[in-house]
Amino acid sequence: MNAISFSQVTRAYGDVLAVDGLDLGIPPGRTVALLGPNGAGKSTSINMLLGLLRPTSGQIKIFGETPERAIARGDVGAMLQEGTLIPELTVAETVGFVRSLYPDPLPLDEILRMAELTDLAGRRAGRLSGGQTQRVRFALAIAGAPRLLILDEPTAAMDVESRRAFWDNIRAYAAQGRTVLFATHYLEEADENSDRVVVIARGRIVADGTAAEIKAGVGGQTVSFTLGTQSVAGLDALPGVIAVEITSGRAVLRTSDPDVTVDALYRKTTLDVRGLEIAGADLEDAFLALTQES
Numbered sequence: 194m195n196a197i198s199f200s201q202v203t204r205a206y207g208d209v210l211a212v213d214g215l216d217l218g219i220p221p222g223r224t225v226a227l228l229g230p231n232g233a234g235k236s237t238s239i240n241m242l243l244g245l246l247r248p249t250s251g252q253i254k255i256f257g258e259t260p261e262r263a264i265a266r267g268d269v270g271a272m273l274q275e276g277t278l279i280p281e282l283t284v285a286e287t288v289g290f291v292r293s294l295y296p297d298p299l300p301l302d303e304i305l306r307m308a309e310l311t312d313l314a315g316r317r318a319g320r321l322s323g324g325q326t327q328r329v330r331f332a333l334a335i336a337g338a339p340r341l342l343i344l345d346e347p348t349a350a351m352d353v354e355s356r357r358a359f360w361d362n363i364r365a366y367a368a369q370g371r372t373v374l375f376a377t378h379y380l381e382e383a384d385e386n387s388d389r390v391v392v393i394a395r396g397r398i399v400a401d402g403t404a405a406e407i408k409a410g411v412g413g414q415t416v417s418f419t420l421g422t423q424s425v426a427g428l429d430a431l432p433g434v435i436a437v438e439i440t441s442g443r444a445v446l447r448t449s450d451p452d453v454t455v456d457a458l459y460r461k462t463t464l465d466v467r468g469l470e471i472a473g474a475d476l477e478d479a480f481l482a483l484t485q486e487s
């Protein structure tokens with residue numbers, strides 16, 4: 194049974210179709226990034242998953258149940274974009290209160306340790322820094338020991354150091370067989386912290402796979418050389434080549450396999466190849482290509 198399943202889910206706001214026929218199954222134990230530009234439909238999808246919004250059509254299941262039932266069972270923890278803490282309560286009081294709402298919560302000490310809050314347990318929430326506040330929000334999300342953790346752009350307000358520490362904590366939580374779904378528009382974050390990337394644009398899935406597969410799928414590598422006045426004829430027929438562009442007197446060949454393309458360039462053409470460069474796959478290029486095409 195999937196941890197998450199969306200079947201033909203649509204959500205409209207008036208005339209705006211924010212989510213357009215989403216079909217997605219996520220098996221348990223995976224960490225999946227929902228990657229897309231602003232307005233792609235990530236928050237709408239997550240809010241439907243959390244039962245905060247109803248789909249216009251289609252069906253969503255969490256471990257085979259409706260979102261409402263899965264949440265009532267304590268199966269789901271979430272860290273959303275908004276959410277303030279009560280400034281007068283200490284970190285331990287805040288986390289203690291929230292864990293008391295769940296049927297089978299993690300021990301308080303363990304939550305504080307996993308969110309790196311042990312030393313801040315007695316600090317009032319109103320006196321925390323932005324990064325520390327995020328750690329408390331993470332602690333609240335895992336308090337009920339949820340099998341599914343949902344994070345909507347969790348590191349938006351964090352600096353590089355806090356971000357790294359945050360993802361170490363998420364990985365430790367996920368390593369115990371739990372499922373994590375996070376929305377982001379940071380490509381690197383998706384690449385580094387997930388084992389599957391689902392790219393959405395305009396409410397639809399435009400790519401779904403590992404970051405490496407997504408890069409390969411759009412031919413994220415290029416072979417380029419100085420063309421000068423030579424003819425471009427036949428370049429697009431070379432093995433591996435997906436597209437040919439000419440910029441500033443250079444031929445840029447987008448290829449799925451730079452090794453075979455370079456080999457063919459030397460052996461199968463009579464071109465005078467100078468200034469050869471091979472540029473590595475770049476998820477940013479892949480992402481732009483995917484989200485602009487749709």
Ligand SMILES: Nc1ncnc2c1ncn2[C@@H]1O[C@H](COP(=O)(O)OP(=O)(O)OP(=O)(O)O)[C@@H](O)[C@H]1O
Nearest residue numbers: 206209211229230231232233234235236237238378
């Ligand atoms: N309450 C609302 N009323 C009307 N339109 C909305 C509402 N919420 C979202 N939308 C529209 O639905 C589309 C999807 O928005 P959504 O917030 O789900 O995108 P997102 O991928 O989460 O974007 P971001 O990365 O900016 O958070 C956008 O076109 C947005 O303008």
